[in-house]
Amino acid sequence: MNISRRDFVLGASASACLISSGSGMLGSAFAQSAWAPTRDVELVIPFAAGGGSDLLARVVGKIIVEEKLIPQPLVLNNRPGGGGAVGLGYVAASRRKDPNTIILINGTTQITPILNPSARTLTEIQPIMNFMLDDFLLFVRGDSKYKTAQEMIDDIKSKPTKTFNFSTGGTTDVMAITVFSRALGKDINPVNFNSGGESLTALLGGHVDGTIGNPLEFMGQLASGKVRALGVFRDTRFSAMPDVPTMKEIGLSVPNFQMWRGIAVPKDVDPAAQAYWEGIMQKVAASPTMKKYIADNVATEAPIVGADFVAFLAAQEKLYRELLAKPA
Amino acid sequence: MESLIDLGGGFATALTPANLLMCFVGVFLGQLVGVLPGIGPSAAIALLLPLTFGGDPTGSLIMFAGIYYGAQYGGTITSVLISVPGESSTVMTSIDGYQMAIKGRAGPALGIAAIGSFIAGTIATLGLTLVAPALAEAALAFGPPEYFALVVLGLVALAAVSGRSVLRGVAAGVAGLLLATIGVDPQSGVSRFDFGMIWLLDGIEFIVLTVALFGVGEVLASCSSATARPVAEVKSALPTREDWRRSRMPILRGSFVGFLVGVLPGTGATIASFIAYIMEKKLSRHPEEFGKGAIEGVAGPEASNNAAAAGALVPMFALGVPGSGTTAIILGALIMFGLRPGPELFTQNSTLVWAVIASMYIGNVLLLIMNLPLAGLFARLLKVPYKWLYPPILAICLVGVFSQANSLEDCWLVVGFGALGWGMKRFDWPAAPMVLGLVLGPIFESSLRQSLTMSHGTAIIFFDRPIAAALMVAAALFLAVPLIAGMLASRARHASMGELP
């Protein structure tokens, strides 16, 4: 590696830098399986640079390089487009047997082919490991008349159907609202925005009555009281928000609804390489950097490996299809 | 004047050698990615993010902000010199800026763009210093109906960027709106008009269309006359006093409009530059010069896109909501550094926020110092005969567009739309309305559908909310005044003809 090149960019390229720090660090992860990467490893990110899943991929990449988990350089490759469909299609079509390719996958990559039959499904790749689950919370504006979820639920139940406007920041939020309104037995009127940020902005501006969304964007607002969290759609409370009850504590029987994020390899990779990547990814999940990342995102750690992950995804697929009213 | 004291503290932090270096690196990289078509500030920041983990958040944020506003300076250069917009927000600059370059006035165009950007960047940073929290609250009043009314106003203005054939201009604008419907419909999740291709699920990227229509289209249209085309004579490297007199007001107006548009979450530098261009054309005493090298058409949009870049930081710092795609990534960076973006950022992390704001004053000065000598230098590039120049332009367009999404299909789009752009030039169809249609299309559709969902189906929502109603009235006036004026003029003509024997 030459110094002048690195100085110039100061990392105008992450991957260039990852290459330089990764090369030459041979050894370390060999012992556990017969296979090891034979050339540069390509981490495909099926989303544009800068989003939540892109950040996760970059954290994974950083851990792999810094803890010298693989004996070859790692190159990040963003293949954005079509809710993950382009990146998935790239791996499924032109990297089908290549054990030196790994790809980031998440709930969106599972939902896209349900809505758009032309997109490739997760059956065309081999899931390796899930890292985390993104949670959903019920939010209202800070000055809302609803102090508790119970007050809001009572009001929703007493008014005609679809009276309440909730902002959403994407298909997953719409699905969460569907889960919620089924439990209530009353339809909520979803106003769809393009991102969690826009959904939050609409709530802050008082253009909608409430929202269900991932806590990440809302944490700063919660601290200042601009936004109030009324309920959690998972079994346990968050340590960051000990006062916010779960829906089950309120007495509403809502099934858990969470979005997963993990890693996969191409479909026809041989078992030795799959086992190798399962080992590496478990080390990544155990790293303090990953734990800190998940905690910062107010998400749930959920290491699910190999066959368990495949089974988990099949169950999710069924749930999503049912929520989107698109039976297989 | 509490904020001025805070700002003083900010300067103390921003002027430390380490932060000054980060500021310089940021604006330099911003300038660089701005010049390269395809790669934009958001990609650059995302690529740098992992390298700054664990580093000093203040320095890193100073650098990210520098990349963001620096890119607005850099995008101008290719727009003016070779008609390839380096950033989407410099499309409007390539209309009159390129015409100025052909006439040998690339130096003044680049010079006035640099000066205008500097003034606008500084005014907008001042706005960020003084009125950020209040303004951010006001911006929240903009809900879907207000955005819809704003876009209606923009679409009515389509005719203003249509050049001499209004019918073709409006048709091209509608074609842009129509192309915007390609891909996944964000409201329902189903894909439309994707021709069965998964790479079209995200629709046609704005920068691909602009590089194709303005860059490749221009080359295809003018390579026939390349040999005959006289080499542009670079007269003066810097703007003349006359240039400055004509640009003064456009720069000021562009700064204010750009800042306000930038503050609105969901609109950004691109829309701000469109609005500034249309406004300058409407207010100008010689609108016929627009499209043929009017310096106002460079000064206004350039000031506007820089002011918008600073304006977009207002909702980010004051409320913790992203004002544009790039600020969304900067917000992500804040989280990575363990900060909580939100209304308390200004109080809890005031040192960091004020250091970043102070660094923006410094960065704008650095960019001005960097760009004024560069203007003359770059302008000399046009002394190279066009026949030597255009093959490299094509190569840059192709590689730049590929790097935007690492997609070979986008290269095909560039060639296809390049051929279309050539046809549009040849048969006198203006390209700018088509680009405007593609930008406004998604906001138009989603705000219409969001508003009607919110109102449970009645269109009254566009008229019983004061801001929406005011914008709708403005749009109606925009449409009606020229028509009525035209009718009056023709009646007067008829009357005077009637008086003749």
Add this chain to the structure above:
Amino acid sequence: MKQKILTGDMAFAGGWTLLGLYWVVGSLDFPLWSGFAPDSGFLPLVYGALLLLLSGGVMISLLLADPDEEEREPLTKSMLVLGALVVVVASLGFIGFLLPVFAMMMFIYLYVERLPLLRSTIISALVTGCLALIFVHWLAVPLPLTPWDF
């Protein structure tokens, strides 16, 4: 009259009309209205119909206008350059980008513009090298340089 119908102007406007028609037909595959608000098919239908009408209007205005005697620039050179672009993009995915981009520039310089060999070679090589350096090396764009890069 017949000559007027066969001009490029007319064909170009006709192309837009067809695009509008395609969108009108295509939009009917989607629901037009659902619940309170327009659904996926509504605006494509409106845009398609508008484009159909407006470009139809352009065609009519061309028919009515006085014959345009404006001299058009010859097509040959532009067609050659366009052809070169198509060949370059077609080969990008197979043999990397260094060779096609270099060859395109050489083709234009030598065959289309008839410029001197030495200067053409130097400039083409320089530009290709700079692009490789900036985009592939510094910005790490995963653009294959050469066939053996795959």
